Amino acid sequence: ILPIEDLTKTADFIAKCHDRNIRAHAWINCLRHKDRWYDPDDVAPTTRAQHLIRQALRLGFDGIFLDDLRYPKKTSGAEKSYQKINKLALELNSVIKAVKPGALTMVGVMPAMEQTYKLYGQCSPCLAAYADIQVPLTFTDEKATDHDFVERVTRWTVEKTAKPVWTGLTAYEDEEQIVPMSQTQLKSLARAAEKGGATKTLIYHYGISLL
Secondary structure (H helix, E strand, O other), X not given: OOOOOOHHHHHHHHHHHXXXXXXXXXXXXXOEEOOEEOOOOOHHHHHHHHHHHHHHHHHOOOEXXXXXXXXXXXXXXXXXXXXXXXXXXXXHHHHHXXXXXXXXXXXXXXXXXHHHHHHHOOOHHHHHHHOOEEEEEOOOOOOOOOHHHHHHHHHHHHHXXXXXXXXXXXXXXXXOOOEEOOHHHHHHHHHHHHHOOOOEEEEEOHHHOOO
8 A cells, every 4th residue: 555655675575476476566546645645637646646546556566456446425416527526537547557557546436326427437448448447346335245246346347348357345344343254254255256156356454354
């Protein structure tokens, strides 16, 4: 998660990952910083994101995960402004490919399916043009353990984007009470994502799970 506070330790971490044939991807919050949301037209978040991308890729990261590339939920006019999100996605992806052509661009998308562009200004089919992989964050609508929901959102994203989909799961059963999921629960959700067409799953808060 960027910004990077210790460049030397981060570079060492990346090198150790590569020694074990593990890809390392940097996570950037695009339009949210310290709990403040920014408009895509603001210069500050765009400049900050571009700087962090360049820094991360030059350190050796294999790809960039673009998170919070959206409006907060139910922002007035979000459905009319999704083009701004698309434009920012294009700009950031261009920076990624210019610095490191082989780097992966991943975008986290909210799981509201056809309502996502109205609620968050995210158009999944549009964003497919600016990302190698889309990551539907299936745990963000309080349905972290809903297998049918995970499968349905994954399938919708696969069908609409025609790009690889890595479904985002959480290792928490209850995020407020810090209750981790069991291995059985998490594996079952991963199978639901696979059934929906996901090629991989991303597990959030993996470090405190029971795995």
